[in-house]
Amino acid sequence: MGALSMPLFDVELARGAPVDAGPGAPGGTSTASTSAAAASECGDGWAAQDGARGVCITVKELSCSVVSRSCLSRTTKTVQLLHGVTGYFEPGCMAALMGPSGSGKTTCLDLIAGRKNSGQACGEIRFGGAPPSEAFLRRCVGYVEQFDTLLPILSVEEMLMYTCQLKRARQESWESKKAAVEELIRKLALETCRATRIGDPLRKGISGGEAKRTSIAVQLISSPRALLLDEPTSGLDSFTANEVLYVLKGLAEGGVTILATVHSPSSYGFGLFDSLMVLLRGRVVYFGPSGGEALDYVAGLPAAAAVPRQRGIGDAEWIVGLFTRADRAGEAEALAGAYKQSKWHAAALAATERLAGERPNGDASLAAPAATAPPWWWALLILFKYRTLRLYRTKDFLMARFPDKIVQALVLSSLYFGAGANSSILNLVNIAAVLFMWTAVPAFGAAAYCPSIVLERPLFIRERQDGLYRTGVYLLSRVLEELGVMLPGSLAAAAIVFFAVRFQGSFLVFWVVYASILCCGIAIAHMVAAVSPTMELANAGMAAYVGGMLFFSGLLIRIPDIPSWWRWFMWIDPLHYAFKAAMLNEFGKRDPPFVGGTLLEFYEMAGAALWAPFATVWAFFLGYILLAGLFMSVLQHHKR
Numbered sequence: 001m002g003a004l005s006m007p008l009f010d011v012e013l014a015r016g017a018p019v020d021a022g023p024g025a026p027g028g029t030s031t032a033s034t035s036a037a038a039a040s041e042c043g044d045g046w047a048a049q050d051g052a053r054g055v056c057i058t059v060k061e062l063s064c065s066v067v068s069r070s071c072l073s074r075t076t077k078t079v080q081l082l083h084g085v086t087g088y089f090e091p092g093c094m095a096a097l098m099g100p101s102g103s104g105k106t107t108c109l110d111l112i113a114g115r116k117n118s119g120q121a122c123g124e125i126r127f128g129g130a131p132p133s134e135a136f137l138r139r140c141v142g143y144v145e146q147f148d149t150l151l152p153i154l155s156v157e158e159m160l161m162y163t164c165q166l167k168r169a170r171q172e173s174w175e176s177k178k179a180a181v182e183e184l185i186r187k188l189a190l191e192t193c194r195a196t197r198i199g200d201p202l203r204k205g206i207s208g209g210e211a212k213r214t215s216i217a218v219q220l221i222s223s224p225r226a227l228l229l230d231e232p233t234s235g236l237d238s239f240t241a242n243e244v245l246y247v248l249k250g251l252a253e254g255g256v257t258i259l260a261t262v263h264s265p266s267s268y269g270f271g272l273f274d275s276l277m278v279l280l281r282g283r284v285v286y287f288g289p290s291g292g293e294a295l296d297y298v299a300g301l302p303a304a305a306a307v308p309r310q311r312g313i314g315d316a317e318w319i320v321g322l323f324t325r326a327d328r329a330g331e332a333e334a335l336a337g338a339y340k341q342s343k344w345h346a347a348a349l350a351a352t353e354r355l356a357g358e359r360p361n362g363d364a365s366l367a368a369p370a371a372t373a374p375p376w377w378w379a380l381l382i383l384f385k386y387r388t389l390r391l392y393r394t395k396d397f398l399m400a401r402f403p404d405k406i407v408q409a410l411v412l413s414s415l416y417f418g419a420g421a422n423s424s425i426l427n428l429v430n431i432a433a434v435l436f437m438w439t440a441v442p443a444f445g446a447a448a449y450c451p452s453i454v455l456e457r458p459l460f461i462r463e464r465q466d467g468l469y470r471t472g473v474y475l476l477s478r479v480l481e482e483l484g485v486m487l488p489g490s491l492a493a494a495a496i497v498f499f500a501v502r503f504q505g506s507f508l509v510f511w512v513v514y515a516s517i518l519c520c521g522i523a524i525a526h527m528v529a530a531v532s533p534t535m536e537l538a539n540a541g542m543a544a545y546v547g548g549m550l551f552f553s554g555l556l557i558r559i560p561d562i563p564s565w566w567r568w569f570m571w572i573d574p575l576h577y578a579f580k581a582a583m584l585n586e587f588g589k590r591d592p593p594f595v596g597g598t599l600l601e602f603y604e605m606a607g608a609a610l611w612a613p614f615a616t617v618w619a620f621f622l623g624y625i626l627l628a629g630l631f632m633s634v635l636q637h638h639k640r
């Protein structure tokens with residue numbers, strides 16, 4: 001094994017990667033052999049340096065079906081996505097999974113990675129001769145999904161360090177982790193963008209190719225034994241696509257088992273693959289060596305007569321073009337039948353059977369370790385360090401949380417300036433109104449948190465599946481993150497309103513009422529976002545629930561006037577308890593006369609202890625958090 005270095009790649013490209021006309025064709029050179037030679041010069045892969053060994057993946061008679069619902073006729077039918085896929089992917093080899101769009105490549109990868117969460121699957125998937133445990137898949141198998149899920153606020157280097165801290169052993173020294181990150185930055189040629197913010201569609205950061213390489217690096221940080229990649233080259237220019245495939249080849253040379261779906265790699269990129277599986281409508285139409293053998297096989301098919309090879313058309317492009325045309329002509333089953341008669345199918349069956357039965361002795365990691373995530377306190381600490389602290393320095397995050405409170409406080413203060421000191425009967429309704437608004441506004445403001453929770457869901461799902469943390473830790477981290485900014489913001493708003501309106505109760509209680517209902521709002525936002533499949537539904541759900549709460553607080557309609565069949569809503573309305581606490585704080589000691597009794601009697605609050613509504617609001621907060629955690633763990637809005 002030689003050293004994997006980008007200059008070698010550059011030289012090859014500068015010379016111009018030969019257009020492979022196929023073995024035996026006049027002037028043709030085998031890109032497979034060219035690349036194999038190039039790759040054989042590749043050095044110790046990163047994984048090899050870290051002592052990682054690949055693992056043999058065998059797939060036997062893998063089938064999958066889903067119940068699909070027609071949007072037009074509203075009928076349902078069972079669709080077969082995979083039909084008895086059989087094959088194997090060996091350590092040290094880079095395998096390509098190709099086929100036209102919709103042929104079942106992602107489905108196949110999802111099943112192998114244990115991430116398909118809809119439909120019915122049957123067949124056998126083994127890693128190192130054993131069915132993989134969830135812990136093994138999380139720890140030892142990396143999955144680079146089609147769409148990048150990275151934390152936009154972090155730089156490339158921070159993203160890698162953050163993942164490294166959560167994915168590698170906690171006991172490993174910081175220096176060792178840093179060295180691993182440095183090595184990955186070098187291997188994936190991320191030096192130039194290491195300090196650049198990752199960004200998102202609204203705030204551009206690193207390029208698409210850099211994001212893809214960062215995603216690959218994120219998966220490599222724990223030295224996986226197998227790396228599955230769904231279209232690692234899609235959306236990249238041909239140079240960057242070749243660059244990514246070249247890096248993957250180096251990793252395969254280092255011992256990692258690599259399986260990647262690709263659409264139309266260049267001849268150079270295609271030549272880097274060792275084996276090839278082609279799917280057509282969920283059926284295997286070729287599985288065998290890549291390069292010359294694959295080209296020979298395809299050239300010998302009757303379907304090849306309709307799509308002759310032309311100069312300028314790459315190997316992979318020709319193969320995919322030929323199969324796509326055959327697919328559209330309804331020849332998928334015939335091609336699958338032809339493959340079943342071929343020597344490659346017989347060889348695949350025999351090798352899969354043999355490898356599925358081979359269980360390397362002493363391969364301890366195959367016996368799944370129990371823990372799949374770091375200790376909760378460690379994960380919380382890392383999330384705080386890399387996420388929360390960074391968000392606290394992010395203008396967008398702070399602007400969505402501070403100014404609104406101050407503006408609302410200024411509006412309330414100027415509208416009700418000095419009203420708190422006036423106990424005349426005509427003014428009491430104004431004081432009750434400002435206290436009502438004081439509890440309603442923070443609950444409404446919590447709707448602002450919903451979009452970011454829903455938008456971040458794919459990242460959360462990916463990181464949880466990767467075993468970076470458990471649901472409860474993520475939720476706790478997000479709530480603490482909000483509470484951290486909420487405290488100073490709410491304190492400033494409370495001080496402005498309390499002293500401008502000249503309230504007579506306790507300032508501490510006045511502030512705690514506001515802070516408590518704000519906490520409840522944050523928890524409600526997480527709960528509503530957790531049950532809502534989309535952002536629109538989350539926003540609508542939040543507005544409906546919080547809007548409904550307003551009516552049952554006790555101000556807009558007196559409690560005795562609420563129709564009996566609506567009374568139950570009052571008991572599940574934290575606003576009702578927060579408003580009660582605010583009123584008791586303000587009027588508990590000086591309950592002024594009002595319409596035939598006292599003000600608190602009018603609102604049916606007289607004689608209540610102040611602690612009771614507080615305790616209820618906090619019980620609501622805990623209840624919402626528990627429900628949010630439960631829904632986040634159980635509900636799978638992300639069907640695949």
Ligand SMILES: Nc1ncnc2c1ncn2[C@@H]1O[C@H](COP(=O)(O)OP(=O)(O)OP(=O)(O)O)[C@@H](O)[C@H]1O
Pocket residue numbers: 066067068079081099100101102103104105106107108118119639640
């Ligand atoms: N959960 C599902 N419900 C209904 N249909 C599904 C589901 N999952 C996949 N499919 C269908 O199965 C087929 C294969 O999908 P898959 O994503 O595996 O294809 P693919 O080869 O990866 O496609 P592409 O190259 O475009 O990503 C598609 O027709 C897709 O619409």
